[in-house]
Amino acid sequence: MPLNTPLVPASNFVRGAERIYARSDGTPTWEALEDILGGLEGGEAVAFASGMAAVAAVFDLLPAGARVVLPQDCYQGVVALAEAGALRGRWRVERIPLEDTAAWEQACAGADLLWLESPSNPLLRLADLAAICAAPRKPGGILAVDNTFATPLNQQPLALGASLVVHSATKLIGGHSDLLAGVVVARDTALAQALRKVRELVGAVPGTLEAFLAVRGVRTLALRLERAQQNAQELALRLAQHPRVARVHYPGLPSHPQHALARRSLRGFGTIVSFELRGGAAAADALCTRVRLIRHATSLGGVESSLERRSALPGQAHLPPSLVRLSVGIEDVEDLWADLEAALG
Numbered sequence: 001m002p003l004n005t006p007l008v009p010a011s012n013f014v015r016g017a018e019r020i021y022a023r024s025d026g027t028p029t030w031e032a033l034e035d036i037l038g039g040l041e042g043g044e045a046v047a048f049a050s051g052m053a054a055v056a057a058v059f060d061l062l063p064a065g066a067r068v069v070l071p072q073d074c075y076q077g078v079v080a081l082a083e084a085g086a087l088r089g090r091w092r093v094e095r096i097p098l099e100d101t102a103a104w105e106q107a108c109a110g111a112d113l114l115w116l117e118s119p120s121n122p123l124l125r126l127a128d129l130a131a132i133c134a135a136p137r138k139p140g141g142i143l144a145v146d147n148t149f150a151t152p153l154n155q156q157p158l159a160l161g162a163s164l165v166v167h168s169a170t171k172l173i174g175g176h177s178d179l180l181a182g183v184v185v186a187r188d189t190a191l192a193q194a195l196r197k198v199r200e201l202v203g204a205v206p207g208t209l210e211a212f213l214a215v216r217g218v219r220t221l222a223l224r225l226e227r228a229q230q231n232a233q234e235l236a237l238r239l240a241q242h243p244r245v246a247r248v249h250y251p252g253l254p255s256h257p258q259h260a261l262a263r264r265s266l267r268g269f270g271t272i273v274s275f276e277l278r279g280g281a282a283a284a285d286a287l288c289t290r291v292r293l294i295r296h297a298t299s300l301g302g303v304e305s306s307l308e309r310r311s312a313l314p315g316q317a318h319l320p321p322s323l324v325r326l327s328v329g330i331e332d333v334e335d336l337w338a339d340l341e342a343a344l345g
C-alpha cells in the first residue's frame with residue numbers, strides 16, 4: 001500500500017460486474033484530488049481539465065436567457081467566456097464593483113449566477129462574502145466564488161453560504177507551474193452531480209498525471225502559502241516606499257482601501273501583489289525585462305516568483321497601463337527584493 005496517491009493511468013475499469021468508464025465515473029487519481037479539495041473547502045469537489053473548464057461547467061448549468069452578474073475586476077478569461085456566451089444570446093451579463101456590497105446583495109434576489117472573485121485578479125479587490133452570501137437569493141440562483149487567490153486555507157466561502165467554489169488548480173493548489181487543472185466544489189450534492197454530468201458530456205476531464213501532480217502539490221500548500229505570503233507582505237511594504245512606485249495593491253497593507261475587511265475575512269492576505277509604476281507602461285515594461293531571478297511570465301501561484309504588465313494583454317486595456325502583477329514565490333525575500341530593487345533602477 002503506497003503512502004502517496006497512486007497514479008492510475010486507466011480509462012476503463014471493472015468492479016465485479018460493473019463496467020466503469022473514466023469520463024463518466026472518474027478515476028482513483030482524480031478522486032484523490034476531489035477528496036482533498038472537497039475536504040478543504042467543505043463540500044463535494046469535481047475536478048476538471050483546467051480552471052477555465054471548471055468555470056465553463058458552472059456557466060453550462062444556466063438556463064437559457066439567464067442573468068449573470070460578474071465583478072468589474074475579474075480574471076479576463078472568465079469575462080471573455082461570459083461575453084462570448086452573451087453575444088450568442090445564452091445569458092445577459094451585468095458587472096458590479098466587488099466593493100459595492102449593497103449592489104451585490106440586491107443582485108442576489110434576481111440573478112441566476114453571481115460570480116465573485118475575491119481577492120480579484122489583478123487588482124486585489126475584495127468582496128464582503130459573508131454579507132453577500134447571506135443575502136436572500138432567487139430560487140435556484142447560484143453564487144459561485146473563484147477562490148484561486150485565497151485558497152481554502154485563507155477563506156472558505158461554502159461555510160458562508162456560497163453555492164460553489166471554483167479553483168484554477170493550475171495556480172497555488174498545484175503550486176509548481178507544471179500542470180493545468182480546475183476544481184469546482186459544491187455545497188450540495190445535486191449541484192456536484194450536475195457538474196459531473198457536464199464534465200461527462202463535454203469531456204473536460206483532468207489528466208491523470210495532472211491530478212497526481214495537483215495532489216502532490218496540495219500536500220505542501222500550507223507551507224508554500226505561509227512562506228510566499230510572508231514574502232508578499234514584505235515586498236508590498238518595501239514597494240510602497242520605493243520612489244519609482246506610484247501605488248501598491250495588496251490587501252495586507254493598511255493603505256489598501258479594504259484592509260479592514262481583509263483583516264476580518266481572510267486568514268492570510270495572499271501571494272499576489274500588484275503595483276503601478278511612475279513612468280507609465282514604458283517603466284513597467286523595462287522592469288519586466290530587467291528582472292533576473294523573478295521570471296517575466298504570465299501565470300501565477302508557483303514556487304517561483306513571476307511578474308507581468310497586465311494591461312499589455314488582450315482585453316485588459318481598462319487596467320492602469322503601468323500595473324505589474326507580481327506572483328510571489330517561496331524564494332529568500334532578500335534575493336527577491338535585491339532583484340526588484342535593481343530592476344527598478
Ligand SMILES: Cc1ncc(COP(=O)(O)O)c(C=O)c1O
Binds near residue numbers: 052148168170
Ligand atoms: C482567478 C483565476 N480564475 C481562473 C483562471 C483560469 O484557470 P486556468 O488557467 O487553469 O484555466 C485563472 C487563470 O489565470 C485565474 O487567475
